[in-house]
Amino acid sequence: MKQLKIAIALVLLGGVLTTAAFFMAFYTAEVQTFGTVTLDKTVDTAFGIAPQELQPPQGQGVAYERPWFSQKIFYFHVPVAEASFLVLIIAAVFSVIFLIKRRAADDTKARVAMETALIFVILTMITGVLWTRASWGVWWEWEPRLTTYFIMMLMMIAYFVLRNSIEEDERRGVYAAVFAVLAAVNAPISFLITRIIPSNHPVVFKSGMASSNLLPFIIGQLGMLALGYGIYVARMSEERLRERVELAKEALEG
Amino acid sequence: MAASESSARISGWRQFKAILHKDIVMELRTKEMLTSMGLYALLVLVVYYIALSQAGQNFQVRQIAAGLLWLVFIFTSLLGLNRSLVHEKDQGCLDALLISPIDRPVIFFGKAVGNLIFLVIVEVFIVPLFYFIFLGGQSQAETGGPIWMITLALLVGSLGIAGVGTLLATMSVNTNGKDFILAVLFIPIMFPLLLTVVAATSAVLLADPGYATVFWKMMAAASGYDAIMLLAAYGLYEFVLGA
Amino acid sequence: MADTLTTDCALEVRDLSRTFGAHKALDKVTFDLPRGAFLSIFGPNGAGKSTLLKVLSTLTTPSKGTARVLGLDVVAESVALREQIGFISHNPLLYPDLSAEENLEFFAEIYCLENPKERIRELLVAVELDHRRLDLVRTFSRGMLQRLSIARALLHSPQIIFLDEPYSGLDPHAMDILDSLIAQIRAQHTFVMVSHDLAKGLELCSHALILAKGAVVLFDERDNIDADEFAATYRATVGMGVS
Numbered sequence: 115m116k117q118l119k120i121a122i123a124l125v126l127l128g129g130v131l132t133t134a135a136f137f138m139a140f141y142t143a144e145v146q147t148f149g150t151v152t153l154d155k156t157v158d159t160a161f162g163i164a165p166q167e168l169q170p171p172q173g174q175g176v177a178y179e180r181p182w183f184s185q186k187i188f189y190f191h192v193p194v195a196e197a198s199f200l201v202l203i204i205a206a207v208f209s210v211i212f213l214i215k216r217r218a219a220d221d222t223k224a225r226v227a228m229e230t231a232l233i234f235v236i237l238t239m240i241t242g243v244l245w246t247r248a249s250w251g252v253w254w255e256w257e258p259r260l261t262t263y264f265i266m267m268l269m270m271i272a273y274f275v276l277r278n279s280i281e282e283d284e285r286r287g288v289y290a291a292v293f294a295v296l297a298a299v300n301a302p303i304s305f306l307i308t309r310i311i312p313s314n315h316p317v318v319f320k321s322g323m324a325s326s327n328l329l330p331f332i333i334g335q336l337g338m339l340a341l342g343y344g345i346y347v348a349r350m351s352e353e354r355l356r357e358r359v360e361l362a363k364e365a366l367e368g
Numbered sequence: 369m370a371a372s373e374s375s376a377r378i379s380g381w382r383q384f385k386a387i388l389h390k391d392i393v394m395e396l397r398t399k400e401m402l403t404s405m406g407l408y409a410l411l412v413l414v415v416y417y418i419a420l421s422q423a424g425q426n427f428q429v430r431q432i433a434a435g436l437l438w439l440v441f442i443f444t445s446l447l448g449l450n451r452s453l454v455h456e457k458d459q460g461c462l463d464a465l466l467i468s469p470i471d472r473p474v475i476f477f478g479k480a481v482g483n484l485i486f487l488v489i490v491e492v493f494i495v496p497l498f499y500f501i502f503l504g505g506q507s508q509a510e511t512g513g514p515i516w517m518i519t520l521a522l523l524v525g526s527l528g529i530a531g532v533g534t535l536l537a538t539m540s541v542n543t544n545g546k547d548f549i550l551a552v553l554f555i556p557i558m559f560p561l562l563l564t565v566v567a568a569t570s571a572v573l574l575a576d577p578g579y580a581t582v583f584w585k586m587m588a589a590a591s592g593y594d595a596i597m598l599l600a601a602y603g604l605y606e607f608v609l610g611a
Numbered sequence: 612m613a614d615t616l617t618t619d620c621a622l623e624v625r626d627l628s629r630t631f632g633a634h635k636a637l638d639k640v641t642f643d644l645p646r647g648a649f650l651s652i653f654g655p656n657g658a659g660k661s662t663l664l665k666v667l668s669t670l671t672t673p674s675k676g677t678a679r680v681l682g683l684d685v686v687a688e689s690v691a692l693r694e695q696i697g698f699i700s701h702n703p704l705l706y707p708d709l710s711a712e713e714n715l716e717f718f719a720e721i722y723c724l725e726n727p728k729e730r731i732r733e734l735l736v737a738v739e740l741d742h743r744r745l746d747l748v749r750t751f752s753r754g755m756l757q758r759l760s761i762a763r764a765l766l767h768s769p770q771i772i773f774l775d776e777p778y779s780g781l782d783p784h785a786m787d788i789l790d791s792l793i794a795q796i797r798a799q800h801t802f803v804m805v806s807h808d809l810a811k812g813l814e815l816c817s818h819a820l821i822l823a824k825g826a827v828v829l830f831d832e833r834d835n836i837d838a839d840e841f842a843a844t845y846r847a848t849v850g851m852g853v854s
Contacts, residue, residue: 213607216674218632268556275552279543284631288611289539292604293553296535299600300557307560307589311567312582361633378694378723386720394708397747460702464763467668468721469693610671 117351124344131337132190138330139189187248189330191241193338195263198234201227201342202266206298209291221287224294225277226349230342232270239263258308265304269297380474387478388485394455395486401451405444405490412440413494413501420502429502434570437498438525438562444494445487445529446554449537450547452483457541462609472606476534484530491522503573513572517583521572524587525565528594532557535601538608561597564590621646621771621801622667626676629662629825636662638825639676644818646681649802651812654822655849660805661775663822667803668696668773681770681801694722697769697800701779703756704763707749711740711759714748715766722767734762738792754785761792772796774804778811809845813838823848 208224242260247253254260273293280286395401416436420429429436456462456479465475495518533554540550568586571579622644629637637659644650654660665671667680669689678685683692698704705714712731719727735741738758743751748759757777764772778786793802793815806812813819819836821828821844829844 216631222632265556265559272552272556275545276539276543276549279545279549281544283634285542285611287631288607289542292535292539292607295604296532296557296597296600299596300560303593303596304560307563307593310585310589311563312571357633364633377725378690382723383721386717389720390706390709390713390717393713394706398708455706455708459707460700460704461706463670463700463702464698464704464718465721466670467693467696467698468718469690470721 117347117354121344121348121351124340124347126344128337128339128341128344131333131340132193133337135189135193135330135334135337136186138333139186187241187245189334191238191245192331193335194234194241195238196335197338197342198231198238200339201231201234201346202270202298202301205231206294209294209298212287212291213295216284216287218283218287221291222353223350224291226346226353228270228273228294229349230346232267232274233345234338234342235263235267235270239267256308258305261308262301262305266297266301269293269300273297378469380471383470383474384478384481387475388482391452391455391479391482392485401448401486402489404451405448405486406493408447409440409444409490409494410497412443413498416502430573433498433503433573434566434568436502437495437569438566440494440498441487441491441525441529442555442558442562444490445483445526445533446547446551448486448490449483449530449533449554450540450550452479452486453534453537453541454546466609472609473602475609476602476605479538480531480534483534484526487526487530488523491526495522513575513579513583517572518569520587521565521568521583521590524590524594525561528561528590528597529558531594531598532601535605535608538605542611557597561590561593564593619646620644620679621648621681622650622803623679623682624667624676625678627663627666627673627678628675629659629666629671630674635659635825637666637673640822640825640827641676642820642827642830644801644803646801647798648817649797649815650804650818650820651816652803652805652820652822653807653809653812653845654828658822658848659825660822662825664773664775664803664805668698669693694767695770697764697767697772698775699757699760699764699772699777700775701777703748703760705748705756705760708747710745710747711735711751712744714759715763718763718766724767730766731762734765737795738762739788752785753780754782754788757781757785757789758792761789765796769800771801771803774802774806776805776807778806778808809842813841821845821848 205224205227208220208227212220212224242263243253246255246257246260273290276293277286277290280289420427423429456465536553536557537550540546540553543549564586568583568590571582571586620643622642624640624642627637627640628635640659640663652660652663662671666673666678666685669685669692672686680692681695683689683695685692706717709717712735715731715734716727719731724730732741735744738761740755740759740762743755748756751759777789781789802815804812804815813833813836817833818831819833819841820830821841828848829841
């Protein structure tokens with residue numbers, strides 16, 4: 115029960131922090147010109163909510179400042195993406211530990227971490243798509259980061275498909291862990307290779323951040339990590355309860 | 369003493385040859401894998417024709433030929449890999465192997481090399497056919513880089529497919545969904561390799577100025593993928609067999 | 612090392628446990644079996660019989676405790692041990708698309724035998740399959756498969772033979788043949804058999820073991836066992852069955 119309380123507290127904290135970061139992004143963070151992009155066509159300013167002064171000149175095909183919305187979603191998108199990476203690494207580490215020690219608990223930890231990571235990766239995908247729409251005027255772009263995330267999401271879904279198709283507990287754990295390790299090795303290769311393949315698409319992605327905006331970003335990041343850990347702890351305590359129920363059932367039968 | 373003396377008799381090379389020989393004899397007898405892979409490849413070519421039938425006169429198939437070619441291989445290899453491991457699983461033969469004094473990597477290399485050979489045979493048969501059906505009649509037919517470059521790209525790609533595929537197929541034959549599970553696991557893991565070999569093959573087929581640079585860069589990336597992933601598959605295979 | 616193989620104990624099992632999470636497949640199993648004995652392991656489904664057999668035949672590793680087979684540790688000396696193990700299962704563990712002879716040749720290569728031809732011929736005669744040696748295993752009846760499977764298990768002259776429900780799915784005639792084959796090799800080998808068939812198991816064995824929920828309920832020599840009492844003990848475990 116103590117764990118569940120911690121989990122609830124962490125989820126609440128995470129919620130408050132991310133919300134705070136989001137509001138700060140709107141009210142305290144200054145609007146910056148990050149990079150500039152030259153496009154030949156009129157950019158459809160996404161969601162039509164960017165202030166007039168930030169709209170690109172109509173149909174002139176000149177340098178254009180990143181619109182308003184894409185800056186705001188930054189405070190949500192980047193923290194969630196980084197959190198997803200972190201949880202994914204944790205899942206891979208638990209998988210390796212499981213392969214060595216063969217304890218059922220490590221398998222459960224790896225699985226729960228993978229679940230949490232999948233939630234975060236899906237959130238990253240959604241906010242990422244919003245960003246591409248706002249920033250580049252398209253919903254989807256086969257750009258290295260997006261592509262890698264898409265493939266990663268597929269591998270994580272495959273992880274759960276694999277788990278569901280095996281009945282025997284230990285074999286399920288071993289196969290899932292082997293696949294998790296393989297996927298973890300594969301993800302960085304995917305990213306590197308999508309960057310070096312010859313491509314016709316313009317590279318439109320430039321990052322940078324002024325220190326005055328660091329505060330909402332850090333708050334958002336902390337919130338996201340608290341949220342992630344909270345979800346993980348909550349799911350783990352649920353799993354432990356379920357195990358106890360199983361044990362009790364077995365004892366009754368015996 | 370007695371135990372270690374008798375162990376000296378065991379030769380991994382002899383065991384490896386036995387597995388490979390057994391797979392080839394079985395395949396020559398039933399022709400099960402080669403016919404199913406070959407026929408499936410032909411069917412995919414028909415589907416390509418349907419897909420391209422309305423593309424119009426100005427459309428150059430050559431622009432996307434490398435992608436189409438690798439698509440055939442990826443789907444036929446799924447079929448072959450699954451078959452190859454089902455043979456071991458069906459009558460429990462894999463258990464008979466595991467209970468014998470054989471190093472687990474020998475099983476991995478034996479099966480992977482067998483799969484590579486069958487995949488290469490299918491490629492030898494499909495590549496010329498593909499060329500004549502889709503590229504032969506085109507005005508650009510004269511251009512294109514040397515054939516050995518395409519061969520190299522095919523080999524490096526097939527190596528990765530056979531190696532990682534053998535590991536994944538060994539897992540998938542022990543699941544409920546066999547071939548479906550294999551596809552779900554295989555395609556995302558193969559993604560970086562496919563991307564590079566398609567780029568390399570495409571560079572040679574199109575032979576734009578400076579294509580050799582692109583080709584070698586892509587081949588380096590593909591070889592890097594092969595090296596890392598084969599090492600990982602080799603290391604993880606023992607865990608899969610032990611489960 | 613020299614005397615490890617001449618030790619009097621065929622099996623020395625000490626506090627052997629195999630657990631995964633809350634599930635205990637084996638729970639502190641301890642017993643000794645002398646050389647030349649025939650052990651029958653009984654127990655309801657899920658009692659841990661197969662797991663015990665898998666640990667003893669090096670297919671899986673124990674979580675706790677130790678097991679020595681023929682004086683060799685199942686984990687540390689698994690490779691040397693595998694050369695001494697024969698395995699007969701209800702699954703034939705043979706490749707259906709190879710002939711009887713080819714199957715044995717394959718396994719002879721895996722065990723790296725010297726003069727495999729002679730040994731194979733000798734065994735084929737012993738299991739009365741010499742006249743069918745060139746036929747595909749696919750065409751064999753259940754009984755013939757089981758006989759060939761015995762030949763496969765004896766190929767490398769193992770000292771201990773594991774039998775996993777060898778009688779399941781056999782017709783009475785095939786059972787008789789299997790009985791007489793076991794009788795022939797009985798004197799030179801140690802046997803460990805997992806069985807559902809109480810009468811058959813008791814008839815063959817020199818020692819009997821009942822497992823329930825992974826733990827030893829009863830272990831004794833056949834001569835000390837009263838068949839009716841034994842049957843009652845066995846039946847009492849059936850209800851405790853599956854965990």
